[in-house]
Amino acid sequence: MEIEISPLALPFPDMPPIAGVKLRVARAHYKEWDRCDLTFAEFDEGTSVAGVFTNSACASSEVELGREAVKSGTARALIVNAGNSNAFTGYRGRDAVEAITAQVSEALGCAAQQVLVSSTGVIGVPLPKEKARAGVAAAIAADPCGWEDAANTIGTTDTFAKGAYASAMIGETQVELCGIIKGSGMIAPDMATMLGYIFTDANIAPAFLQELLSSANSRTFGCITVDGDTSTSDTVLAFATGMGGHARIEGWDSPGADAFAAALNDICRSLAQLVVRDGEGATKFITVRVSGAVSDDSARRIALSIANSPLVKTAIAGEDANWGRVVMAVGKAGEPADRDRLSIAFGGVWAARDGMPVDDYDESPVALHLKGQEIDLAVELAIGEGSATVWTCDLTHGYISINADYRS
Numbered sequence: 001m002e003i004e005i006s007p008l009a010l011p012f013p014d015m016p017p018i019a020g021v022k023l024r025v026a027r028a029h030y031k032e033w034d035r036c037d038l039t040f041a042e043f044d045e046g047t048s049v050a051g052v053f054t055n056s057a058c059a060s061s062e063v064e065l066g067r068e069a070v071k072s073g074t075a076r077a078l079i080v081n082a083g084n085s086n087a088f089t090g091y092r093g094r095d096a097v098e099a100i101t102a103q104v105s106e107a108l109g110c111a112a113q114q115v116l117v118s119s120t121g122v123i124g125v126p127l128p129k130e131k132a133r134a135g136v137a138a139a140i141a142a143d144p145c146g147w148e149d150a151a152n153t154i155g156t157t158d159t160f161a162k163g164a165y166a167s168a169m170i171g172e173t174q175v176e177l178c179g180i181i182k183g184s185g186m187i188a189p190d191m192a193t194m195l196g197y198i199f200t201d202a203n204i205a206p207a208f209l210q211e212l213l214s215s216a217n218s219r220t221f222g223c224i225t226v227d228g229d230t231s232t233s234d235t236v237l238a239f240a241t242g243m244g245g246h247a248r249i250e251g252w253d254s255p256g257a258d259a260f261a262a263a264l265n266d267i268c269r270s271l272a273q274l275v276v277r278d279g280e281g282a283t284k285f286i287t288v289r290v291s292g293a294v295s296d297d298s299a300r301r302i303a304l305s306i307a308n309s310p311l312v313k314t315a316i317a318g319e320d321a322n323w324g325r326v327v328m329a330v331g332k333a334g335e336p337a338d339r340d341r342l343s344i345a346f347g348g349v350w351a352a353r354d355g356m357p358v359d360d361y362d363e364s365p366v367a368l369h370l371k372g373q374e375i376d377l378a379v380e381l382a383i384g385e386g387s388a389t390v391w392t393c394d395l396t397h398g399y400i401s402i403n404a405d406y407r408s
Contacts (some may be wrong), residue, residue, distance in 0.1 A: 008277035008285050008373055008393070009160040015147045015178045016165070020044035020241025024142040025153040028135025030083035030121065030128070036153045038132075040139035041078040041197070042108065049075035049116070050210035054234035055126040060087035061094040062117045065101070066235060068111050073206030075239055076110040080154045080195060081119040082182075086127040087232035096127040105138050118195050118235050120182065121156050141234045151180040153231045154195055157197045157402060158184050158278055164270035168202070168263035170256030173246040175202040179267045183275040185403060188225040188308065196221070196271050202260055203242035204249045212261050213238045213268075220268035223300065223390045227278035227399065228308040245295070276391045281398025282346060284316055286375045286391065293386035298335045300388035305333035306379065313395035316377075319370040321363055323351045330379060341382035346370065348378075 001046055009319045010354075020043055025036040051070040069075070086093045101115040107113075120128060151161035166177045183194025213236070221236060242248070249257050277285055288307050293299035306312055306329040315322040323344045330337050338354035347369030350358050369375065375394075 005159045006278045007283055009021045010274065010277065012148045012151065012161050012163050012316070013165050014322055015163055015195070016176050017241035018176055018178055018241065020047060021199050022144050022237070023146070023150045024139045025145050025149050026135050026138035026142050028081065028131045029260070030081060030131060033083070036149070038135040038139050039080040039150050039153045040136065041150070041199075043076050044241055044243065045076065047075050047239050048073060048204055048206040048401045049237060050206060050213045051235065052214060052221075054231060056232045058228055058232050059096045060085060060119065060233045061089070062086060062119050063233060063235060065094075065097055065115050066118070066237075069116050070210070070237070072111070072113050074114055075116060076108050076114040077104045077116070077239065078197065078239070079104065079115065079117045081117070081127060081132065082154055082156055083121040084119055084120045084125055084127050085233050087123045089124065089126040092126040096129045096132055097252055099129050100132055100136055102244040103133060104140075107140055110131050112397050116237060118337075119232065120154070120195050120233055123212045123232060129256040147178060151182075153318070154180065154182045155185070156182065157280060158182050160272040160278060162271065162278065164267045164274065166263040166267040168256065170202065170244065170246040170259065173244055173258065175200060175244040175246070177202075177263050177267050179271050180310070181198060181271040181275060183281040184278045185226060185396040185399070188228045188230050194231060194234055194275060198236070198264070198267060199404060200238070200240050201242070201244040202240050202249065203244055203246055204260065205251070206242045208249060208251050208257075209238055209240055212264050214259075216265045216268040219265065220272040224272045224276050225304060225307050225392050226276060226282070227391065229240055273391055276393050279393035281396040282393035283396055284373055284394040285377050286316060286377060286393060288392065289378045289387070290381065290392045291379070291387040292381040292383060293388070294384040295386040296388055297386070297401045299386040300390065302333045302335050302337070302379070302381070303388045304389035305329045306377065307390045307392035310395055313392070316370065316375055317394035317396045319367065321346050321351060321366045321370060326377065326379065330348065336383060337381055338383050343380040345378040347376050366369040
């Protein structure tokens with residue numbers, strides 16, 4: 001089935017090379033498709049690594065081994081397989097991952113724990129070891145490639161390559177951050193997101209890199225949803241090669257820590273939003289802002305209740321300002337709310353205020369807003385100071401078509 005590029009797609013940005021990172025791609029032929037499906041990233045010695053992973057109880061072997069690998073704090077390589085998630089495959093799946101890590105560690109002369117592996121695609125099919133072995137060998141021997149090639153290679157049902165760039169000043173030194181990500185469906189991250197990778201030449205201690213990534217995750221990857229489903233393979237990894245030439249950032253007291261943290265947050269937010277823009281069948285990018293909640297966490301849960309509601313998402317797909325469905329989604333969230341204080345707006349126009357329809361409400365500007373691709377939905381609870389922003393997309397027949405035919 002040919003998939004059209006999302007109408008919400010953004011062009012792939014110009015992204016500089018990162019010192020200490022070499023990218024290569026190859027064909028492992030995991031599926032019957034005419035494209036590369038194995039990505040290999042090699043890192044210089046001393047590269048710090050941090051990661052966040054799915055909380056799914058049915059996580060893949062790649063996730064289980066990845067959780068252990070990041071504890072070492074250093075990485076030498078990353079392998080990403082597309083077309084086969086290798087999840088729910090028992091010992092055969094684990095054997096395949098261990099075979100890959102052993103092959104790469106031998107080639108690079110590093111510890112197996114310094115090789116991280118991700119896989120994405122159909123659940124329940126063991127990763128074919130012979131294809132993986134041949135694909136890894138081909139990738140190691142391949143010429144280096146650019147960011148867009150790598151971004152295309154890690155995709156599955158993605159309709160466009162997703163990348164983001166940021167920079168930060170550490171004293172007199174500018175450090176670069178480049179990221180690629182894949183994801184289109186099965187998106188309701190319960191920690192991080194699909195498969196996302198961030199690379200920087202900054203010199204950062206692994207423990208602090210982990211702290212920064214975990215913090216950024218909660219405000220970015222943890223605030224997107226396409227369909228309310230959390231993957232078995234969700235992973236976000238950050239690699240810092242230390243080649244930037246500045247003093248090592250050990251913690252918040254180190255020069256440049258705030259600047260790097262801000263840049264990391266920016267790139268995580270950009271990558272997260274790109275996934276929503278490629279939501280399966282999506283035609284509208286929706287920002288849900290909740291304010292006046294009893295806490296930020298409560299606001300986030302309410303925002304996700306709205307963003308995950310099929311009734312809200314289909315109403316927006318149909319360009320219908322049905323704020324009653326938003327009331328429903330707030331009420332079912334299981335969080336404190338006061339019906340008589342609740343206010344709802346579309347595109348900055350209040351449709352309901354203090355638990356009542358606005359007397360002179362004119363739906364014309366709202367109808368015009370909903371015809372666009374960028375939709376803003378605001379909810380004011382007026383019972384506290386908590387706030388949150390969540391990003392989602394509409395729900396169309398395209399989502400059904402893509403997922404009904406996914407294994408065909």
